[in-house]
Amino acid sequence: MIRLLEFSNHALFWYYLASNISYLVMLIVALKTSAVHQRRLKSHRLEWYKDSPLAPPITIIAPAHNEERSIRVAVRNLLELEYPQLEVIVVNDGSEDRTLEEMRKEFRLRPVRAVYIPDAKSAPVRGLYRSQLNTSLLVVDKEAGGSKADAVNAGLNAATSPYVCIVDADSVLERDALLRIMVPIMADPKLVVAVGGIIRVLNGSEIKGGHLQRVRLPRKSIEVIQVIEYLRAFLIGREAWGQGNMLMIISGAFGVFRTDLVRAVGGYRSQAIGEDFDLVARLHRLLLDKGVDYRIHFVPDPMCWTEVPSDLKSLGRQRARWQKGLLDVLWPNRDMLFRPRFGRIGCFALPYLWLFEFFAPVIEITGIMTIILAACLGVLSREFFLQFLLFGYAFATVISIGSVLQEEITYKRYNDWQDVARLVSYCFLEHFPYRQMHMIWRLQGLWQYLRGDLAWKPLKRKGLESAVGG
Amino acid sequence: MGSIFERLWRVGPAALVAEAIVAAAIANGVLLGFILLRRWYRKRYFARRDARVFELRKEWDRLISGEIPYETWRQSSFDRRIVEAIALDSLEAAGAEESARLLTFLRKSGLIEKRIFEARKLTGWRRMRALVALGQTRALEGISALAQGLRDRDLEIRLAALRGLGRMACPQAAEEILAWVGERGLCVPALPLQSALIQCCAERPQLLIPYLQHAQGPLREVLGRVLGEVATPSLSLDLLQFVGDDLDELRAAAARAMSQAERGLAFDVLNELVRDPVWFVRLRALVSLGELCDPLAIPDLLVGLTDSHRLVRLRAAEALVKLTVPMISIFQQVIATRDRYGLQAYLTALENADLRGKLEEELQAGAADSKEEKETLLRILQTGVLRAVELAMAESAPPKTALLS
Numbered sequence: 046m047i048r049l050l051e052f053s054n055h056a057l058f059w060y061y062l063a064s065n066i067s068y069l070v071m072l073i074v075a076l077k078t079s080a081v082h083q084r085r086l087k088s089h090r091l092e093w094y095k096d097s098p099l100a101p102p103i104t105i106i107a108p109a110h111n112e113e114r115s116i117r118v119a120v121r122n123l124l125e126l127e128y129p130q131l132e133v134i135v136v137n138d139g140s141e142d143r144t145l146e147e148m149r150k151e152f153r154l155r156p157v158r159a160v161y162i163p164d165a166k167s168a169p170v171r172g173l174y175r176s177q178l179n180t181s182l183l184v185v186d187k188e189a190g191g192s193k194a195d196a197v198n199a200g201l202n203a204a205t206s207p208y209v210c211i212v213d214a215d216s217v218l219e220r221d222a223l224l225r226i227m228v229p230i231m232a233d234p235k236l237v238v239a240v241g242g243i244i245r246v247l248n249g250s251e252i253k254g255g256h257l258q259r260v261r262l263p264r265k266s267i268e269v270i271q272v273i274e275y276l277r278a279f280l281i282g283r284e285a286w287g288q289g290n291m292l293m294i295i296s297g298a299f300g301v302f303r304t305d306l307v308r309a310v311g312g313y314r315s316q317a318i319g320e321d322f323d324l325v326a327r328l329h330r331l332l333l334d335k336g337v338d339y340r341i342h343f344v345p346d347p348m349c350w351t352e353v354p355s356d357l358k359s360l361g362r363q364r365a366r367w368q369k370g371l372l373d374v375l376w377p378n379r380d381m382l383f384r385p386r387f388g389r390i391g392c393f394a395l396p397y398l399w400l401f402e403f404f405a406p407v408i409e410i411t412g413i414m415t416i417i418l419a420a421c422l423g424v425l426s427r428e429f430f431l432q433f434l435l436f437g438y439a440f441a442t443v444i445s446i447g448s449v450l451q452e453e454i455t456y457k458r459y460n461d462w463q464d465v466a467r468l469v470s471y472c473f474l475e476h477f478p479y480r481q482m483h484m485i486w487r488l489q490g491l492w493q494y495l496r497g498d499l500a501w502k503p504l505k506r507k508g509l510e511s512a513v514g515g
Numbered sequence: 516m517g518s519i520f521e522r523l524w525r526v527g528p529a530a531l532v533a534e535a536i537v538a539a540a541i542a543n544g545v546l547l548g549f550i551l552l553r554r555w556y557r558k559r560y561f562a563r564r565d566a567r568v569f570e571l572r573k574e575w576d577r578l579i580s581g582e583i584p585y586e587t588w589r590q591s592s593f594d595r596r597i598v599e600a601i602a603l604d605s606l607e608a609a610g611a612e613e614s615a616r617l618l619t620f621l622r623k624s625g626l627i628e629k630r631i632f633e634a635r636k637l638t639g640w641r642r643m644r645a646l647v648a649l650g651q652t653r654a655l656e657g658i659s660a661l662a663q664g665l666r667d668r669d670l671e672i673r674l675a676a677l678r679g680l681g682r683m684a685c686p687q688a689a690e691e692i693l694a695w696v697g698e699r700g701l702c703v704p705a706l707p708l709q710s711a712l713i714q715c716c717a718e719r720p721q722l723l724i725p726y727l728q729h730a731q732g733p734l735r736e737v738l739g740r741v742l743g744e745v746a747t748p749s750l751s752l753d754l755l756q757f758v759g760d761d762l763d764e765l766r767a768a769a770a771r772a773m774s775q776a777e778r779g780l781a782f783d784v785l786n787e788l789v790r791d792p793v794w795f796v797r798l799r800a801l802v803s804l805g806e807l808c809d810p811l812a813i814p815d816l817l818v819g820l821t822d823s824h825r826l827v828r829l830r831a832a833e834a835l836v837k838l839t840v841p842m843i844s845i846f847q848q849v850i851a852t853r854d855r856y857g858l859q860a861y862l863t864a865l866e867n868a869d870l871r872g873k874l875e876e877e878l879q880a881g882a883a884d885s886k887e888e889k890e891t892l893l894r895i896l897q898t899g900v901l902r903a904v905e906l907a908m909a910e911s912a913p914p915k916t917a918l919l920s
Contacts, residue, residue: 058532084640085671087647098744099710157866158899160825160859180867205829232674233704432532439539446546453550465554469547 108196122255139189165198165312194313225347241295287343297321299349319370368490650679681711689715746772805834
């Protein structure tokens with residue numbers, strides 16, 4: 046028993062070490078990549094693309110479900126994006142509130158008979174509307190499909206452009222976000238099949254007329270911690286994975302895909318919990334199966350600002366859902382693991398996700414239990430235990446501060462000293478008790494998935510029109 | 516000597532952890548220190564820069580006219596960078612007269628010469644910066660330095676030089692780019708090359724023809740697409756040689772360019788290309804036909820409306836909607852195709868152009884032959900459904916030539 050505990054503690058140590066070292070490597074890769082990206086941008090002049098006849102047309106698909114409070118602002122924001130050839134499709138996914146009426150009034154919608162070819166599975170469509178004020182706006186009114194995937198598929202069926210950009214209706218895109226996210230595609234349209242943009246936390250910032258006026262850090266601790274999490278996930282994780290062409294997730298809140306390829310994989314999987322992750326995994330599978338040379342990019346500067354949960358209950362639900370989504374994609378794609386045919390994805394990205402994302406809460410909780418047990422049995426060196434805790438704490442802090450540094454040297458959206466000081470303080474504070482709570486939420490998600498509880502529970506949001514900063 | 520893993524194992528977790536804590540703590544300190552120092556430095560730098568920009572702006576007219584001797588600011592790299600940035604930004608938005616004045620200033624002050632020197636002699640990012648600045652000046656004397664940049668080993672430098680030449684937007688720059696692709700082939704992504712060539716060849720598109728005749732593979736496609744964008748009526752005969760080309764892209768380019776050709780020739784060629792086996796060639800041909808805005812194109816556009824590819828149908832419908840002939844006659848012909856997909860595409864295009872109401876009004880006004888026919892047409896317009904009766908009616912519809920008149 047004691048030997049087993051010793052072995053378990055040792056295994057936990059090496060697991061932590063490997064996990065932290067991999068994050069450190071990603072931090073270094075990300076710092077280098079974004080420095081190169083920044084310099085590369087200096088030879089691009091985005092305004093040259095604004096009227097370029099070569100900019101491929103894009104259809105933005107924005108699913109909306111019960112968004113009456115923010116839909117007007119959100120759609121106006123999308124229509125004002127800088128891009129030469131743009132079509133905006135808003136999918137009203139069986140809203141029970143006045144979402145459609147709000148749009149009808151604001152954009153003078155009239156029923157139309159637009160082309161709708163049901164290539165991707167979706168709930169029945171009730172009607173199609175086009176704005177009389179701006180003909181590039183099409184609204185698809187459909188019965189509730191119970192998932193974002195279902196709504197996006199309806200938009201996909203009505204899209205007429207070679208590229209689709211999938212966004213959340215309650216997110217705020219910066220005006221040049223589309224131009225920026227299209228830079229890799231315009232540089233090499235044959236190779237680049239999808240691009241993900243960065244998602245930033247909107248809470249706390251000032252918005253006027255759907256546009257971001259001033260970026261501020263939110264007031265609540267729970268929101269500030271999510272700011273750090275998002276910085277870490279996007280500016281370190283995705284930047285590094287994207288650099289190695291192993292990006293597995295393009296956030297559903299902001300990503301561009303080649304329309305024909307999304308259609309080729311049947312659109313989003315309606316029943317998928319993590320539909321964005323699932324789509325990218327299926328794209329990788331399709332292209333690797335065909336032996337096609339391709340790239341899925343991450344671009345860190347086209348920014349999409351989104352509202353994150355501001356209470357523990359909503360946050361817990363969201364994280365549990367993410368964990369369910371992770372398993373929901375990893376399990377069906379387990380046949381890709383360590384298969385040379387699937388290259389880096391099968392041999393590197395997926396094993397990493399299994400080991401350091403999926404199993405992390407299980408290993409962490411088992412580790413804590415064995416440590417407690419070892420302490421009870423008197424086989425744990427108290428000194429080593431403390432050192433180990435300190436090590437974990439200090440190392441994780443390096444990664445978090447690294448992500449703040451990355452934001453500082455590249456995009457620098459938090460201009461106030463006060464905000465940066467708070468951000469850095471939370472890099473030290475987030476590890477207790479937030480991290481442990483996060484682990485429990487993820488375990489809950491896992492348990493719910495195994496029990497078959499896959500229902501989507503809505504999160505509490507304030508909406509764009511309300512004072513987000515309040 | 517053991518492997519790194521063996522050594523790590525021998526050191527043991529306890530010693531490793533102790534060392535890691537120290538390392539992590541130092542790393543935290545360094546990172547924090549760096550953030551703070553950088554913020555402090557940037558704050559000072561921008562405050563200083565802002566103050567200096569304000570001073571230089573106040574004297575701007577005297578500065579660019581040379582009243583203030585250039586030596587007073589050229590000696591300091593800080594001032595030089597500011598002056599150059601202001602001049603280049605102003606150049607972007609300046610009219611012809613102001614551009615000429617700024618360019619004279621850039622020449623006389625030696626800023627262009629300096630950038631040419633840097634573009635030739637420096638390497639890496641500094642060379643890239645010089646190439647970008649040269650492109651922004653649009654000064655012809657920078658072309659040869661930019662052309663040299665095209666031959667750099669680093670892709671980013673080549674791209675910067677290419678974009679710079681694109682900004683020049685003149686035949687001399689086009690000649691340099693074409694000579695380079697003729698010599699090296701396609702060694703940059705296609706789109707930036709296309710973009711630069713479109714800008715530079717607009718004045719003299721015939722520059723492309725000899726290169727296109729000798730180019731192979733993907734480069735030929737790129738040049739074909741550029742030709743499609745920049746072709747003028749004077750090139751019609753040159754373009755004919757590409758109508759039967761094996762390369763789909765080139766046929767598409769010829770189709771696109773035909774919208775600029777002499778009408779008689781364009782109709783003959785496009786009539787052939789709307790029946791091409793490749794969908795995007797048909798699409799380009801239909802778009803060109805639409806741009807001709809001529810009722811003679813209606814039969815071919817109706818063929819496009821019954822195409823198997825939905826984008827082709829959509830473009831054909833858009834072209835039909837743009838025509839200035841009576842809408843009822845076109846609507847009748849669309850119904851006569853008896854193609855439900857085609858009808859849907861036409862109705863979509865009508866609605867997108869906000870012309871459905873107008874057609875409805877025309878139908879209500881009684882331009883149709885009989886009351887029954889009018890009601891049928893209105894019903895089809897409102898429901899978008901072709902029923903058996905309507906199909907029969909479509910069959911008995913007057914011949915297309917009659918409708919055209």
